[in-house]
Amino acid sequence: MLTLKDVSVHFGKKQVLKNISFNLDFGQSVCLLGQNGAGKTTLFRTILNTIAYSGQVLINDQPTKALSRIQLAQKIAYIPQNHEVPVDFTVFEMVLLGTTAKLKTFQQPGPKEVAQAKAALNRLGIAHLQDMPFSQISGGEQQLVTIARSLAQNSRVIIMDEPCANLDFGNQTLVLEMIRQLTQQGLLILQSTHDPNQALRYADQILLLESGHLSSGAPKEILTSARLSALYGMPVQVFQVTVDGEEIQFCLAKKGGLPHVANL
Amino acid sequence: MGNTRKRRWVLLGLTLALGLGVLISGYLGKYPIAFHQYLEAISGFFKGTTTPATMRIQTILMNVRWPRIILAVLIGAGTSVAGATYQALFQNPMVSQDILGASQGAAFGAALGLFLQQSYEIVVSWSFVFGLLAVSVVLFLNRIIPGNRSRLNMILIGMIVSALFSSAVSFLKLIGDPTNTLPAITYWLMGSLSGIKMQDVYYATPLLIGGMLPIMLLRWRLNVVALGNEEALSLGINVTVLRSILIVCATLVTATAVSVSGMIGWVGLVVPHFARLLLGNNYRYTMWATALGGGLFLLIVDDFARLLTTSEIPIGILTSVVGAPVFLILIAQNNRPTGGY
Numbered sequence: 001m002l003t004l005k006d007v008s009v010h011f012g013k014k015q016v017l018k019n020i021s022f023n024l025d026f027g028q029s030v031c032l033l034g035q036n037g038a039g040k041t042t043l044f045r046t047i048l049n050t051i052a053y054s055g056q057v058l059i060n061d062q063p064t065k066a067l068s069r070i071q072l073a074q075k076i077a078y079i080p081q082n083h084e085v086p087v088d089f090t091v092f093e094m095v096l097l098g099t100t101a102k103l104k105t106f107q108q109p110g111p112k113e114v115a116q117a118k119a120a121l122n123r124l125g126i127a128h129l130q131d132m133p134f135s136q137i138s139g140g141e142q143q144l145v146t147i148a149r150s151l152a153q154n155s156r157v158i159i160m161d162e163p164c165a166n167l168d169f170g171n172q173t174l175v176l177e178m179i180r181q182l183t184q185q186g187l188l189i190l191q192s193t194h195d196p197n198q199a200l201r202y203a204d205q206i207l208l209l210e211s212g213h214l215s216s217g218a219p220k221e222i223l224t225s226a227r228l229s230a231l232y233g234m235p236v237q238v239f240q241v242t243v244d245g246e247e248i249q250f251c252l253a254k255k256g257g258l259p260h261v262a263n264l
Numbered sequence: 265m266g267n268t269r270k271r272r273w274v275l276l277g278l279t280l281a282l283g284l285g286v287l288i289s290g291y292l293g294k295y296p297i298a299f300h301q302y303l304e305a306i307s308g309f310f311k312g313t314t315t316p317a318t319m320r321i322q323t324i325l326m327n328v329r330w331p332r333i334i335l336a337v338l339i340g341a342g343t344s345v346a347g348a349t350y351q352a353l354f355q356n357p358m359v360s361q362d363i364l365g366a367s368q369g370a371a372f373g374a375a376l377g378l379f380l381q382q383s384y385e386i387v388v389s390w391s392f393v394f395g396l397l398a399v400s401v402v403l404f405l406n407r408i409i410p411g412n413r414s415r416l417n418m419i420l421i422g423m424i425v426s427a428l429f430s431s432a433v434s435f436l437k438l439i440g441d442p443t444n445t446l447p448a449i450t451y452w453l454m455g456s457l458s459g460i461k462m463q464d465v466y467y468a469t470p471l472l473i474g475g476m477l478p479i480m481l482l483r484w485r486l487n488v489v490a491l492g493n494e495e496a497l498s499l500g501i502n503v504t505v506l507r508s509i510l511i512v513c514a515t516l517v518t519a520t521a522v523s524v525s526g527m528i529g530w531v532g533l534v535v536p537h538f539a540r541l542l543l544g545n546n547y548r549y550t551m552w553a554t555a556l557g558g559g560l561f562l563l564i565v566d567d568f569a570r571l572l573t574t575s576e577i578p579i580g581i582l583t584s585v586v587g588a589p590v591f592l593i594l595i596a597q598n599n600r601p602t603g604g605y
Contacts, residue, residue: 050497073500080494087355087490093546100488101500106481108548131267153499 001025002047002076002157002188007055009042016042017053018212024190024205026156029183031199032192033223034209035231040192043209044159047190048078059157073101077150079143081161091137091145092130095120098152113152120151124178140171144178151182158182160191164198176202196228200238200249220249234258271549274542278556282337285563289333290325292567297321331460332570333563335468339457339521340531340562341555342472346514346521347532348539348554349479352490352547353510356415357540358594360533361395361518364418365425367529369398370515370522372429372436375449377523379436384467384523392519394429399515401425455528455580457566468524475517476555478509483551486510490547528562528580530587535561537594 002024009017016039045051049064057064059075099113121127150158164172206222208215228236235257291302305318347360361367373394377387405421440446488496496503539553569579
């Protein structure tokens with residue numbers, strides 16, 4: 001269980017996060033939404049204890065500030081936004097890096113770590129990629145590899161910064177379906193996204209950041225037409241349809257809703 | 265896995281080549297030695313026997329050739345390992361101690377020591393302090409100067425800091441005594457392994473190995489650091505501490521090498537690049553290839569330096585001839601959409 005109690009972050013005089021509290025259970029897919037600059041990355045950094053904050057972040061009722069880097073890494077894994085790979089490892093090496101937290105300072109990964117990395121690759125069904133250079137697989141596959149690395153890291157919480165940015169529709173679906181699958185197996189995956197439709201379709205719980213304030217709840221409660229319209233500053237309507245017996249919600253921006261565009 | 269077998273062969277091949285290189289380099293030299301006598305002299309070392317015929321050869325080997333061979337290998341290995349470390353730490357395959365200004369800083373420290381005619385210990389420690397200072401200045405400027413922190417940015421800042429320290433060395437040469445300190449500084453700056461004595465080996469070996477050892481032991485973690493700060497942190501690495509340790513070690517090796525042999529440029533840039541071509545980016549294996557390959561490379565280049573012409577060619581000149589074109593290729597590769605690093 002990941003708990004935030006009364007967390008605030010200041011950058012100089014500016015308060016970026018204001019008294020944020022929430023409680024996330026394992027086995028959930030959680031989407032964090034908010035405008036650009038709303039503090040999504042700051043919230044992640046707070047959870048990962050890489051910036052100064054007031055309040056408390058608890059993982060299984062243990063304050064993360066009291067944990068060492070190594071201990072924290074075994075509880076929370078972090079996948080930064082898809083960016084240019086600084087070093088081109090093979091897929092297998094990339095996943096093997098996830099086992100570092102459990103190694104002694106001067107230790108090299110041995111058979112146990114190799115087995116762990118292979119298990120993670122198999123769990124995501126990407127063992128066939130293991131000898132490929134990381135830079136030469138698709139963006140979606142790269143995300144799966146970083147997820148596999150988090151599994152090899154053995155942490156039950158995975159935080160992903162916009163895992164679907166820069167991915168095509170097919171790869172987005174691949175990554176989102178995989179995330180859903182893993183959360184059903186007991187992981188807690190917290191991802192930020194700019195696409196409310198992804199959140200409507202794949203999230204069990206929503207965190208919504210509006211100028212430093214956070215609200216949380218089920219997608220149906222939080223992602224209403226009114227909230228989304230307010231969040232993005234234009235009229236947005238949420239629709240509900242039934243596809244193959246499953247109720248699906250999606251949202252659309254209303255036509256002609258932006259006066260300065262209409263005035264052109 | 266095919267990879268494992270390839271790795272084994274490459275590392276075995278490099279080790280054998282290095283052993284063979286050391287053996288042959290001892291045989292090569294201005295003073296002609298018959299090959300069978302050379303072998304006799306060597307086996308004499310192991311058995312502890314000397315005959316009048318091998319006596320002279322053993323003296324030459326002990327006092328002239330071996331000190332030079334030992335330090336060529338150690339400096340080559342150390343400089344390459346240090347270069348690879350800087351490249352991983354700054355996630356930039358185009359940096360090395362020469363480009364970050366560490367060599368020039370170390371050179372200034374050492375030149376200052378030579379200028380003031382200080383002892384060996386002082387020369388090395390000043391070299392170390394100024395090398396570390398130069399790297400810190402580059403890192404600091406890279407952080408505070410606004411704009412994108414691109415790979416090119418760091419290289420440009422490194423050039424500026426290098427130029428500053430180079431002109432400081434020039435100033436020392438200007439005010440140096442033209443009969444002793446000026447030629448000493450000038451010739452030493454060109455980079456040369458000539459005139460190395462057993463004494464130098466005793467001084468420099470512990471420092472070179474002492475700097476390389478932590479890097480070799482931490483080489484797996486270097487992979488994690490190479491992913492960037494945030495990822496390394498979330499993988500359970502205390503990045504600040506690890507980075508500091510590695511920078512200090514790499515700079516210690518650089519400073520020691522510069523103090524002994526002057527500016528032997530390009531080795532730290534080129535050798536890690538070839539090691540990566542051979543074994544990929546995983547430092548767990550590539551660092552060994554870097555160390556072995558670096559030792560072998562400098563040993564061979566030094567053989568050319570002492571044998572190519574009747575008078576010695578400073579080895580720094582030869583390494584530049586090899587290094588400059590390779591750097592050009594690296595820049596060309598880096599500009600392609602999928603960089604090779």
